[in-house]
Amino acid sequence: PRDLAAHERFRDAYDQRLRERPPSPRVRRMAQEIAHRIVPFTAFMSGSTVAAHVARHIDPETRQFLFPDGEVPEELERRRQEWRRRQKRQRTLADIRGKSQARRALALRPDVAALHRAYHEALRVNTDDAIDDRLVGAILLHALDADPSCTPPLERRSIELASGEALIRQGQQVGEMYVVLSTTAPLVVMHASDAAEPRQVAVLAAPTVLGEIGMWRGQPAVATVTTQEPNRLEMLVIDAVRFAALKKEPGFRAATAAEVQRRLALNSALLGTLLDDAAASTTSPLLASIAQLFRFLTGDSHVALDVVIGLPEQATPDECVEALRTQVDEAIRAGGLPPELERHLATVVATIG
Known part of the structure; x- marks a missing residue:
């Protein structure tokens, strides 16, 4: 809007819209994370404490949304002080050149260079709905941001798989994450239910x-990743320690959530309707809970999640995924589902991992 009155009308209409359709807990948590990253810097730039900065520049309604009950974490003030200390340092030309050389050396480190190539290759080969580039990009940024003095390079591993040999086997614990850089043959994802032969769920190409x-x-893997012909894999390995640090990165969390949404979206149109119909006709609290979780995880961020069973208000995306898997398993074990719905629910478990 070009004038103040129009701007205020837009603001009021926007605020009213948010009151009528409050953001979901997931969206609220994401907004709070963004605010917690930005506010220490803006407080430093304004020359005030974080608490004073928030009180002065954020209206009460937004403040309650971003900082419930007016609680500003002490960690944010420590971050502001760190920005202040950084700014006070006098950096010489030699310091700048030294840092530039260190960054250049890090970018040329074999694991970082391999991630960079994989990222651009994923951008080139991915279809519109694939998100391997986002996952690889998040891992690349994490590697670039990590302190090289205390963070070792990612392990590079070459694996020879015979035809039918598994890289990841259904039912076994997943102890490592792999960035597959190249293969000599496609990888195949297979899923076996209790009473049926394994069936192919997906075919994967590197990266x-x-x-x-x-x-x-x-939790144990819910599908097997194998090959149907002799295959040589080149990959980077992320162990449990590195993964624990990586999962704190907002970009990686968002990319992982997007991957879950992508997998669920493969079945969303028909399954969403089947779930809604079954929940309405049976008045089953469990099916109603599954229906809301499914809608939420397939991208409807405004789902209320008010009938979801056993889910905390500030549940993380992985907690939502685990709740969906657990409740789907429970519904299938209980029996009595329409055959088509049961078949699609079993597919959900196989596809989301």
């Missing part, structure tokens, strides 16, 4: 990321 959801959940 791709494997094991990210299994590592996040800390």
Whole structure:
């Protein structure tokens, strides 16, 4: 808007819209994370404490949204002080050149260079709905940001798989995440239900990321990643220690959540309707809970999540995924589902990992 009155009308209409359709807990948590990253710097630039900066520049309604009950974490003030200390340092030309050389050396480190190539290759080969580039990009940024003095390079590993040999096996614990840089043959994802033969769920080409959801959940793999012909894999390995640091990165969390949404979206149109119909006809609290979780995880951020069973208000995306898997398993074990719905629910478990 070009004039103040129009701007205020827009602001009031926007605020009213948010009151009518409050953001979901997930969106609220994301907004709070962004605010916590930005506010220490803006407080430093304004020359005030974080608490004073928030009180002065953020209106009460937004302040309650970003800082519930007016609680500004002490950590934010420590970050502001760190910005202040950084600014006070007098950097000489030699300091700047030294840092530039260190950054250049880091970019040329074999694991970082391999991630950089994989990222651009993923951008080139990915279809519109694939997100391997986002996952690889998040891992690349994490590697660039990590302190090289205390963070070792990622392990590079070459693996020879015979035809039918598994890289990840269904039912076994996932202890590592892999950035697959290259293969000599496609990888195949197979899923076996209790009473059926294993069936093919997906075919994967490099570069791709494997094991990210299994590592996040800390649960056994729900599918097998194998090859149908002799295959040589080149990959970078992320162990549990490195993954624990990586999962704190907002970019990686967002990319992992997007991957779950992508997998669920493969079944979303029909399954969403089947779930809604079944929940309405049976008045089953469990099916109603599954329906809300499914809508939420397939991208409807405004789902209220008010009938979801056993989920805390500030649940993380991986907690939502685990709740969906657990409740789907429970619904299938209980029996009595329409055959088509049961078949699609079983597919959900197989596809989200």
